Amino acid sequence: MNVLNSLQTVLSKIGFSGGNVTQLIKPSAFTIIFTVVFILVSIGVGIYATKKAKTAEQYFGGTKSFGPWVIALASASAVMSAFGFIGGPGYVYKFGFTSVWMTFAAGTGFAYAYWIVGKRMRGMAEVTDVATLPDIAKVRFKSEAVRALLAIGLFIAAVAYLSSQVKGGAKLVTQMVGCTEGVAVLIIFGTTLAYMIFSGMSGSILTDAFQGLVMVAGVLGVIFGFFNLTGGAAMPTIQGAARFGAKFVDGAGVLPYHMLVVFTVVFFIGVMGQPQMLTKMYSLKSHKDLKKAGFYSGMTYAVTSLVWFLVGYGALYISASGGTVLPKGQGDLAAFLFLSKMTGFIQALVMAALLAAIMSTASFFISMASGAVVRDLTGAFGHEVPHKKQVFWGRIMTFVVTLFAIGFGYWGGRAVLVLGALGWGFFCSATLPVFLIGLFWRRATKEGAIAALSVAIFSNLTWIILKNLKIYKLPFSDYLFSIGASIATMVIVSMFTKTAGGDDLPKQLEPIFKL
Amino acid sequence: MASTQSKAIDALVVIGAVCWVILIITCWIATPLSGFIGTITGSILMMTYFVMGTERKGKLNLKPVPFVYPILIQTIFWILSFIISYSMLGQPTNNFILGMHPGAFWPLALFWIGGLLTGTLSYFIFFDKYLPDSDWDDFMKEVEQNKKAA
Numbered sequence: 001m002n003v004l005n006s007l008q009t010v011l012s013k014i015g016f017s018g019g020n021v022t023q024l025i026k027p028s029a030f031t032i033i034f035t036v037v038f039i040l041v042s043i044g045v046g047i048y049a050t051k052k053a054k055t056a057e058q059y060f061g062g063t064k065s066f067g068p069w070v071i072a073l074a075s076a077s078a079v080m081s082a083f084g085f086i087g088g089p090g091y092v093y094k095f096g097f098t099s100v101w102m103t104f105a106a107g108t109g110f111a112y113a114y115w116i117v118g119k120r121m122r123g124m125a126e127v128t129d130v131a132t133l134p135d136i137a138k139v140r141f142k143s144e145a146v147r148a149l150l151a152i153g154l155f156i157a158a159v160a161y162l163s164s165q166v167k168g169g170a171k172l173v174t175q176m177v178g179c180t181e182g183v184a185v186l187i188i189f190g191t192t193l194a195y196m197i198f199s200g201m202s203g204s205i206l207t208d209a210f211q212g213l214v215m216v217a218g219v220l221g222v223i224f225g226f227f228n229l230t231g232g233a234a235m236p237t238i239q240g241a242a243r244f245g246a247k248f249v250d251g252a253g254v255l256p257y258h259m260l261v262v263f264t265v266v267f268f269i270g271v272m273g274q275p276q277m278l279t280k281m282y283s284l285k286s287h288k289d290l291k292k293a294g295f296y297s298g299m300t301y302a303v304t305s306l307v308w309f310l311v312g313y314g315a316l317y318i319s320a321s322g323g324t325v326l327p328k329g330q331g332d333l334a335a336f337l338f339l340s341k342m343t344g345f346i347q348a349l350v351m352a353a354l355l356a357a358i359m360s361t362a363s364f365f366i367s368m369a370s371g372a373v374v375r376d377l378t379g380a381f382g383h384e385v386p387h388k389k390q391v392f393w394g395r396i397m398t399f400v401v402t403l404f405a406i407g408f409g410y411w412g413g414r415a416v417l418v419l420g421a422l423g424w425g426f427f428c429s430a431t432l433p434v435f436l437i438g439l440f441w442r443r444a445t446k447e448g449a450i451a452a453l454s455v456a457i458f459s460n461l462t463w464i465i466l467k468n469l470k471i472y473k474l475p476f477s478d479y480l481f482s483i484g485a486s487i488a489t490m491v492i493v494s495m496f497t498k499t500a501g502g503d504d505l506p507k508q509l510e511p512i513f514k515l
Numbered sequence: 516m517a518s519t520q521s522k523a524i525d526a527l528v529v530i531g532a533v534c535w536v537i538l539i540i541t542c543w544i545a546t547p548l549s550g551f552i553g554t555i556t557g558s559i560l561m562m563t564y565f566v567m568g569t570e571r572k573g574k575l576n577l578k579p580v581p582f583v584y585p586i587l588i589q590t591i592f593w594i595l596s597f598i599i600s601y602s603m604l605g606q607p608t609n610n611f612i613l614g615m616h617p618g619a620f621w622p623l624a625l626f627w628i629g630g631l632l633t634g635t636l637s638y639f640i641f642f643d644k645y646l647p648d649s650d651w652d653d654f655m656k657e658v659e660q661n662k663k664a665a
Contacts, residue, residue, distance in 0.1 A: 097619045104623070108630030111638040112561075116568035119646050126658050232614040239607055239616065246607040251600030251618035258542045258550030260597070264626075265538060265557035269564060287651045295639035302631055440567055441528045442521060476542035484535035491532040508665070511657040514572050515650060 025340055027178040030348035035176050038214060038352050039191045042359065045210050046195020049203040056390035059200035060131035060371035062283040066205055071280045071289070072296030073212030074205045074360070078276035079106065080215065080304045081361035082168055083423070085311075085354045086335045092312020093319075093326065093334035096244075098253030100309050101260055105268035107302035113272030114281070114294030119515050120439040121281035122290060127508055130282050132368070133275055134376040137434050140509060141446040142500045146434070148380035149453040151372040153430040154275060156457075157422045158369040159405055162362055164420025166409025169358045175336060176351050185406055188355075192363050193402050197395050201371070204363040205283060211356035215304050218353020221346040226310040229341055234317040241320035248316060262477045266425060270483075273428030276364050278435060307353070314338040366405075370397040418468050422460060425479020429456035432483065433490035441494070442513060445501035448494030456486040523575055527567045534560035547604065554597040562590045565634075571650065580641055585633035592629035596622040 057063040066074075084103060091099035124130055128139045133154065138147035166185055173184035195203045230237070235249040247254050271277055284293055315334035318341060319325045326333055335354065339347050374393045378385050385393055409416055433452035438444045463478035474481060498504055505513070534556050541553030565586045569576040576582070603618030612620040638645070 097616075097622075100619075101622070101626070104627035104630070108627065108634055111635040112565065112568075115634070115638050115645065116564055123654060126655060127661075235615050235619070236611055246616070247605050249616040249619060250603055250605055251596075251616070251622045252604050256545060256550065257547040257601065257604065258545050258553055260600070261538055261542055261550055261553035261557050264554065264593075265560060268561060287646065288648075290646065291639060291642035294642075295635060298631070298635045298638075302627070302635075305627075436564070437528060440570070441524055443525065443528075474543070475545040480542060481539055484539045487535050488532045491528055508658075508661050511654045511661070514657070515646075515654050 025175045025336060025347065025351075027176060028344040028348065030344045031176050031351055034348040034352045035173075035355065038355060039187070041210060042191060042207050043194050046199055046203040046207045046363075049195070049199035049206040052206070053199045053202040053391070056375065056387055056394070057129055057131040058202050059391045059394050060367065060375055061135075061279060062200075062202040062205045063125055063130055064282070064285055065202060066283050067285055068289040068292030068296060070205060070209040071284055071293040072300055073210075073216075074208035075110070075277055075280045075293070075297040076300035076304060077208045077212035077215055077356060077360040078204075078280075078364045079271065079274055079361075080301060080357055082165060082172075082354070082358040084304070085215075085307055085357040086168065086172070086332060088308030089312035089315060089334040089338065090332040092308065093315050093337075094331040095255045096248035096253035096316075097251055098255040098259055099263065100253075100312075101263040102267045103305040103308040104302075105264045106271055107298060107305050109268040109271035110277070110298030110301055111294045112268065113277055114290060114297075117272055117278070117435055117439060118281050118290045118294055119287065120512050121278055121435070122284055122287055123512050123515050124439075125282040127512060132371040132375055133278060133431065133435075134372065134380075137438070137449070138376075138380075139506065140434070140438050140500070141444075141449045142506055143446040143449070144380040144382075146446060146449045146453065147376055149450060149457070150430060150434060151376035151380065153426070153453060153457050155369050155372040155377070156419070157426045157430075158365040158372070159401065159408065160416075160419035160422045162365050162369070162401075162405035163409035163412060163416050165358060165362055166406055166416075169355075169362070172351070172354055172358065176355065185410070188359060188362070189402055189406055192359055192366065193399065196363055196366050196398050196402075200391070200394055200398065201279070201283075201364075201367040204360075204367045205280070207363060208360040211360040212300060214356040215307075215353045215360075216300065218350045218356070219303050219306050221342075221349035221353075222307050222310050222314075225338075225342045225346045225350070226314045229314055229338075230317045234313045238313070238316050238320045243325070244316065244320055256475075258476060262480045266428065266477070266480055266483065269432075270424055270428040272436060273431045273483075274424065275368055275427055275431065276361070278431060279368075307350075311335050311338045311350075314341075366398055366401055369401045370394050373397050373401075414468070418464055421464050425477065425483060426456070426460045429460060429479065429482040429486040433486050437487065437490050439512060442505050443494050443501045444490060445494045445497045445504075446499040447497035448490045448492075448501070451493040452486040452490035455489045456482055459485050521573075524567065524570065527563050531560060531563045531567075534563065547601070551597065551601045554601075555594060558590050558593040558597070561593065562586060565589075571645075576644075580644070581637065585637035589630060589633035592625040592633065596626040596629075599625075 053059045134147040134151045137150045169188045170181040170184035238244045239249045315338045459482040466472045537556045541549040599621040
């Protein structure tokens with residue numbers, strides 16, 4: 001702990017201490033040991049992956065490099081981010097069963113995503129050199145503009161997501177090891193950077209797979225802890241508590257019923273719009289691996305959904321049975337309320353799983369943002385980085401993106417809150433028109449894709465700004481509007497335009513449309 | 516001239532887009548009934564893309580497998596889940612099933628477990644019908660020919 005204290009002193013002198021932290025959980029020896037082992041193994045696995053990151057395609061995409069188990073665990077862990085493991089239980093605490101539909105929908109959406117776009121995404125890795133999603137968009141629509149717009153969208157959303165995780169991740173690590181937020185940020189992002197610089201997306205995938213295993217182990221701890229705590233009587237107790245009542249245990253929850261539309265459709269169909277999923281499809285070594293990857297990833301995610309569900313209801317049970325009641329607006333602490341009632345070993349196991357959820361998603365987005373700049377944006381604007389130098393510049397950009405995300409996340413103030421809302425829904429609105437519609441519908445055109453991507457970026461940012469400036473707020477999650485609008489735009493514009501659609505479909509794409 | 520098959524995909528793509536627009540409208544109205552209509556529309560949207568995913572060599576596969584199982588059965592599971600959750604909105608109960616409110620238990624059983632037993636499991640069991648090796652071999656041959664021609 002002396003090293004931590006010294007580090008804290010140095011960081012506080014440069015204004016990076018993060019202020020005082022309310023310690024809800026006393027760090028135990030178990031937790032500190034688990035954290036240290038977890039970090040060391042993550043770095044080791046990540047550096048080992050360097051041997052799989054020799055070419056630009058492997059560094060930015062892990063293209064055709066991994067088997068089904070690695071991809072399944074990596075997909076599930078990258079999709080189940082901190083939002084699922086910390087935000088999810090918080091949603092249950094605030095809204096009852098409403099949000100549980102989200103995670104149930106997402107789990108069953110994995111195989112659905114593979115069913116629909118799996119073979120065509122994997123097939124694209126045979127048709128052309130694929131390292132990033134904009135690579136595929138460029139070939140499908142014969143357009144550098146589509147490539148650039150998609151890269152800009154992915155870059156903004158990735159950096160926004162990373163920045164929004166800085167403080168959330170720091171809060172978790174402060175609870176785990178009792179350090180300041182500044183040190184916590186260094187632990188999370190320093191560890192991730194330590195291997196990402198060398199191994200890029202290949203390192204991200206391999207460490208994500210390890211972190212997925214840690215998350216599954218955490219689920220076992222949660223199941224044991226939940227039934228030990230509640231005796232299986234959580235819902236009757238919550239219904240009987242005057243503070244909560246039947247709304248917290250019925251099938252629709254506290255939020256208005258129409259929110260089920262958003263939570264089921266967007267999170268089921270939306271799985272296939274997540275870059276963490278789409279890129280993994282072409283990271284598989286063989287087309288035969290699609291079978292196991294689709295099935296195992298769905299089952300793994302479904303198992304980890306139990307954290308969302310059980311931790312949320314466990315926290316509600318604690319409050320309903322006379323324990324601590326979280327103040328309004330503090331629902332995100334539900335996971336820590338639940339953990340505060342667990343024994344040291346289970347606490348350590350589950351907290352390591354929470355850290356794994358954050359780091360696995362962060363590493364993916366660092367790599368994606370770096371690829372978007374080094375490979376796609378430069379190429380789209382006519383300054384393609386020579387293939388042999390892409391890995392070198394990718395390493396530099398990985399460092400820059402991480403530092404920028406930390407800086408923006410720490411000192412970005414309100415802008416972080418505003419842009420942090422760009423996530424799941426934003427990705428769906430940008431990728432579904434391009435990959436779902438684009439790889440199935442011959443008549444999808446370049447003009448349709450440009451219009452759809454423009455609508456996706458403009459619509460998402462507009463609704464978020466209007467909401468934050470308190471000018472207008474939709475009575476439902478605004479990303480549903482953005483997704484629907486971008487898909488409808490793609491279809492309507494494509495009906496009246498021709499480039500790269502119908503008879504003008506690129507010849508090299510013909511085999512894809514027969515798969 | 517567009518083939519019959521590409522017309523079917525045209526129709527599915529347009530139906531999908533219309534469903535998205537209906538979803539936006541039902542959510543904007545924001546009443547429990549409009550929400551319920553939205554959930555049924557969402558089920559149809561899910562089914563639409565599911566059917567689109569059966570396309571192989573330019574043909575949709577509407578045989579019992581996969582059309583009845585998994586597609587139709589999963590769609591029915593979805594609709595039943597929404598009907599049950601809608602009909603038990605905010606109602607207290609004494610009949611907990613395995614410790615759960617029936618309005619939550621049945622969606623868990625039908626929407627989640629049912630979804631895993633239909634879409635997810637069927638993908639694993641019937642993968643060889645979805646992507647036979649012969650399809651992949653034909654695909655690779657054509658890709659190689661295109662590369663040589665280029």
